[in-house]
Amino acid sequence: MKKIKEYYRKIKFYLKTFLSEPVNKILLIIFGGLALTVYIIYLIEVNKNPEIKSFFDSIWWFFITVTTVGYGDIVPKTVMGKVISIIIILIGVVLVSILSGTVASILVELRLKERKGLGKVNFSGHVTILGWNQHLERVIKSLGEFAGKNFNIVIVNDMTETEFEELKYKFIDIKLKFIKGDFTKENVLKRANIKNCKYVILLADTYNDKSMDKCDEKTLLSIINIRALNRNTKIYAEVVKEKKAKVVLNAGADDVVINGELNHVFLGSLIYSPSYPKLFKELLNSKIKLESIPKNFIGENFNSLFQFYKEKQGKLIIGILRIKKGLTIDDLLSNDSAIDKFIKNKFEEADENFFEDTKEEYEVIINLKDDYVITKKDTSCFVID
Known part of the structure; x- marks a missing residue:
């Protein structure tokens, strides 16, 4: 009844x-x-x-x-x-x-x-990026490089419709969806379907001159609300202050990266495998030295140099530093024609070094093939001791 x-x-x-x-x-x-x-x-x-x-x-x-x-x-x-x-x-x-x-x-x-950005997400298993700063575009690019393009990315922040359309145009091959709003609010997170989200990337929300001091507090509040809606999703957060990292981890983040130049690489790689940032950090903390290549190896292949360092010195070569020669007047003009000689003489008479002050450019080459031939331009190599 x-x-x-x-x-x-x-x-x-x-x-x-x-x-x-x-x-x-x-x-x-x-x-x-x-x-x-x-x-x-x-x-x-x-x-x-x-x-x-x-x-x-x-x-x-x-x-x-x-x-x-x-x-x-x-x-x-x-x-x-x-x-x-x-x-x-x-x-x-x-x-x-x-x-x-x-x-x-x-x-x-x-x-x-x-x-x-006033709609809602109906699909599941997606990657959600909360916040907006200078790393956003590079994070999206890294996600595409590490995890491929067969997944949905939901972006939640306060950008305008025009700004999102421009962003979408840059990544036309990646499935992007925009949710506008404050990502610390539960109703905004629900529209982003956080309940069925697989990964969450929290960027330090510093865009449009937002206060750096409040970024970590906003990140912390977001994590608490995310965990209330989804206990299983993986949360990777970017923090501005290193002392806040432990607090953010205790709140429910799976991993934390400190705000810096390589954040987009760390955050993008975490989706593919949590081991990537650990590898990068180990490399950065390793004793990487820059050593001059012995002159007797010029004209030899890279494998000979690699074996020399490995067997004789117990070191591992991870890359080579090549110097790109600056552009000079001799590269542009020859002595074969009268007009080239005339122009060259005029430059010399002017008593100005138009080309000699050109700065040298450097190029780092990694993952060299065994048959790569060492040249005079290859001056140094990066080794792990």
Whole structure:
């Protein structure tokens, strides 16, 4: 008995809520009137029209008439039935137009809401990036490089519609979706479908001159709200102050990176494997030295140099430093033609070093092949002691 009363109370509540809208009242009157029309046609035609033998036949007549399709027409035989049919046809034209316009406007409105970031995420297993700073674009790029492009990225921050469209254009091959709002708020996180999110990347939200002091507090509050909605998602956070790292980890983050130049690499690689940042940190903490390449190895292949350092000195070569020669006047002009000689002499007479002050450029080459030939430009090598 209690259950029946509870159901009755719920039905009454929903009906009251539904009828509180004027549009819903009008729709109810229209559909009630149409249902009454179907019943009247059945009563009028059932014994006088061999085509209407049941109530279902009158329903079939109604839908064919109101949509003005005309397929499988059931034609009324009585005068009253024909009059009602004319009215229904006229009403049908108006109703179909209204319904088509309404559906179109709803679809356009949904599309506009999506572009403005006011929609919601319906898919699952996605990567969500919360916050906005100078690392955002590079994080997205790193995600594409480490994890491929067959996944969805949801971006949650306060950027404008135009800024997101520009961002989306830069990463046209990656599936991006935008949710606008304060990512510390639970309702914004729900729109981003954090409940079914696989990974969360929290950037220090410093864009548009936001306070650096409040970034870590905002990150901390976001993690607490995320964990309230999803206990299983992986959270990787960027913090501005190193002393806040432990607090953020205790709040529920799986890993933390300190704000810096290589953050996009660390954060992007974490999605693919949590071991990547550990590898990078080990490399950065290793005793990497820059040593001159012995002159007797010029003209030899890289494998010979690699084996020399490994076997004789117990060191591992991870790369080579090459010096790019600066552009000089001799590179542009030759002594083969009179005009080149004339221009060269004029530069010399001017007593100005237009090209000699050009700074040398450096190039780091890693993962060299064994048959790579060492040249004079390859001056040094990076070794791990």
